[in-house]
Amino acid sequence: MSQTSIPASTTTLQAANWSGYxxxxxxxxxxxxxxxxxxxxxxxxxxxxxxxxxxxxxxxxxxxxxxxxxxxxxxxxVREEPPDDDDNHKDESICDSGEASASDGAVAAASDDKSNDAIRDKSGQNETDQKDIEQKADTAESTGAQPISKxxxxxxxxxxxxxxxxxxxxxxxxxxxxxxxxxxxxxxxxxxxxxxxxxxxxxxxxxxFTSYPPTILPFEIQPPSKKDTTVEHTNQISTTISRTFRNSLKQALFMQYTSSKVANSITKSSHEKMWNAILTTNYTLYHEVNGSLQMGTLSSEADKQVAGAAVPELIPVRVLVNGNSPMQRPCRAFRDADENIMLQTIKQQCETEENGEETTEDEKTLDNLVERLTTCSIRPQTSLGNVLLSWLPQYFDVVDETIVAKSFVYYSIQGIQPNLSCSILDLWRSLCHPDHFLYVVVITND
Known part of the structure; x- marks a missing residue:
């Protein structure tokens, strides 16, 4: 079983896709x-x-x-440590002493002096605490950490x-x-x-900045782990979303290779390179890693001849219908001989008989036709229509042996509407997102 590089035409389409704004x-x-x-x-x-x-x-x-x-x-x-109980008591005592001094204006001068001394002591303590906070902020700034206000x-x-x-x-x-x-x-x-x-x-x-809706996932900002020492991971937002991206990539690779071995074999530097490519919209940097991940190994040389390169048998696909949570599953890049091909072959056989050409008894039997189809060396590629008809039969139909979308159904991949006869393999190789999923958006009037 051999591997070849991704065709140049595919990389050109990928680069153009990455340039979309x-x-x-x-x-x-x-x-x-x-x-x-x-x-x-x-x-x-x-x-x-x-x-x-x-x-x-x-x-x-x-x-x-x-x-x-x-x-x-x-x-x-990022959740901070709660203040110590002693600090809370200090704040309460300051408030209590302030309220007492405001309400007892006729108290003896000696009592006022004691209250004022207590307030001055607490004020001095507050000034010390403020200096500590400023020193911590300066330390955080010198180490590259984000200050609290940022x-x-x-x-x-x-x-x-x-x-x-x-x-x-x-x-x-x-x-x-x-x-x-x-x-x-x-x-x-x-x-x-x-x-x-x-x-x-x-x-x-x-x-x-208020009233976070319960219909979307909470955006839980997490501090960088001790292992994440690069500049890209010091940013809290980048750290959180990069972990989400990595998990999605692992899911896609597991579907693609039916094993976690490939996902686990990606090095830390490769992960960082892919994430930096997303941060900077740099396709060249992304392709340095993606070029090997997007290739697979086909056992059939005929399949390789049809596809134009070594590709995986399974394609990770996500379909989003009306903004709901995506459906995801692996799709086969190639189909076995199905009923459509069988009917087409039978039709050709009947036309041969009508033309008066000689045929043997064996060639006229359905069993012989099925055997010829199942042993055919070249398998048909799965089309986008095959996938959508299988997943969403209520929105797609077959008319005159052609898969079509029903009325008032909109679908798109990367902002375009490819023909439903397009190969799901070609669409995935050219239009998949950085996490290796091919996203198909379907909107209906339901």
Whole structure:
């Protein structure tokens, strides 16, 4: 069994796919505004191949300046150690002494002096504590750690048009395709459909710092582990999302190779190289690792001849229907001889008989045809239509031996609508996301 490199045409398509950007308009949600004047929306170009929290990190911090002081501080910050009981007692004693001095204005001067002395003692202690805090902040800054005031706040993103919360663990391109699908179907029901490009771009997104919705996963920021010593992992956001990406990649590789051996064999430097490629939208860097992972080994030379390169037998696919949680499973790159091929062969056999050509009795029997089909050296490739018809028979149908989408069904891969007859293998090799899944977005009018 041999391996060959990925065809040059495929790498060209992959590079073009990585160069895709989406113009957005990011604004602060009114419910998260504390300032009398709202900040101006921010225009940005963000890559389809990254995540919202990664692409909009700096913009979130800018808009957070206009949020309430208590917003974004409860759930998703790195949890700090609670204060000692002694410190709590100190704060309580300070408040108590202040209240007592305010209410007892007619008390003797000796009693006032004692209270004032106590307050001065506590104030001196507070000044000492403040100096300690400043020293800790200076130490954190010198070591590269984020100061407390710069911690990433609790926030979530919303599609302004539909009001739907956006899932932070999905790639930006997948989120946009789902939003676009809803808009396209909405326009198809309108009597006066407007220009699609005028209504969908720029993509309008709101950022919230309050009322985190229960319908999306909590964004639990985790501190970097002791093993993560590189600069890329010192950022809390990067650390959290990179772990999510790595888990998704492991799932895809397990489906692809039916074993965890390949995923476990990826070195730390390779993982870091792939993640840095996502952070910087660098396809060349990503391909240095992906080039070997996306190849497989085929036992059949005929399959290799059809595919054009050594590829895995199984393709990891995720299908998202109407924004719900994705369905994921491995799909076979090649199909065994099925009923369609069998019927086609029988039809050809009948045409041969009608033309008066001589045929033997054995060639006329169905058993002989089945045997010829099952021993055929070249297997047909699985198409996108085969996958969608198998997974979503309520939305796809067969008309005149051709798989078609039913009325008011929108589907897309990386922002385009490939023909349902396209090979799932070719689509995966050219249009899969960095986690090796081929994402298919399906939107219906249900």
């Amino acid at each position: 989406i113009p957005i308009l990011l604004s602060l949600a009114p419910s998260s505004l504390s300032s009398p004047v709202a900040p101006r929306p921010l225009h940005r170009m963000i890559s389809r191949m990254t995540y919202l929290h990664i692409a909009l990190n700096e913009e979130v911090m800018q808009l957070f300046e206009f949020a309430p002081a208590t917003a974004g501080q409860k759930e998703l910050l 911690k990433y706040p609790t926030c979530w993103f919303e599609d302004e048009e539909s009001g739907q919360p956006l899932r932070w663990h999905l790639f930006i391109g997948v989120l946009y395709d789902a939003m676009k699908g809803r808009a396209v179907l909405k326009q198809s029901h309108s009597f006066c459909p407007s220009d699609e490009s005028a209504t969908l771009l720029p993509w309008r997104i709101r950022v919230h």
